[in-house]
Amino acid sequence: MARMIGAKAIFVALTALFVSSSAALTAPAAALSMRTGAVTSQPIGHYEFCQSNRSECAAGQRDPGAAKVTAFGWKTIREINAAVNRDIAPMTDKELFGTDEHWTYPDGAGDCEDFVLLKRRKLIEQGFAPADLLITVVRKPDGEGHAVLTLRTTQGDFILDNLENDVRHWTETPYRYLKRQASFHPGRWVSIENGDAVMVSSVGK
Incomplete structure (x- = not known):
């Protein structure tokens, strides 16, 4: 027994x-892709950007689904991420404009949101769908807010970041993901429901 x-x-x-x-x-x-939830608040900086750039935030955006990126496409993505990181000097909105939040296309200098806007525009010019290029708000390990660009692909969500020249899968970053632009409307934002899941897969890396 x-x-x-x-x-x-x-x-x-x-x-x-x-x-x-x-x-x-x-x-x-x-966790290949972020799981988005309900429509949530739009960052004030993006709201003001939309008031000055209405065509970029208007309804009617087509969502063709996540992109299947070719080898040439990945080369283009990496080159644009690295080039913008290299060519734009990091400066705060307070230093540049005397205000806490001012989202705009950078002219030689800008903060994280400005890097994102420029990368997004350059990738759209290269043929990427706006619905696959989503401004995303995250929280850094030290608690500071930060903005990155999420690229939706059939391989999952990837991140273009002004603090990192490598384009990484979102689960390979140290951030907590809070919300991002909606793929169905560039002027709307949605919550990210599994934003903490990234921390699990990042442990020990």
Whole structure:
């Protein structure tokens, strides 16, 4: 009887190990893309940007679904990310405009939102769909707010960041994801429901 109980215990332990390992293997696949929720508040800086650039925030944007990016497309994405990071000097809105928030296309200098706007425009000029290029608000590990550009692809969501020249999958970044532009309307924003899931897959990397 003792042997049977011991064998059963080993079987249960191995089964539990297999289940937990399987969950760990499937978790990244489930988080390939951010899971968006309800419409939420639009950042004031983006609202004011839309007032000055109404055509960029108007309804009627077509959402063709996540892009299937070719090798040439990835080369273009990486080149634009690195070039904007190189050519634009990081400066705060307070330094440039004397205000806390002023979203605009940068002219030689800008803050994180300005980097995002310029990268988005350059990628649209290269043929990428606006619905796949979404301004995204995140929180850095130190609690500071930050903006990045999310690229939707059939391989998942990837991040263009002025603090990083590499284009990384969103789960390979250290951020907590809060909200982003809606793929169905460039003037609307939606919450990100699994924004903390990124922290799990980033541990130990």
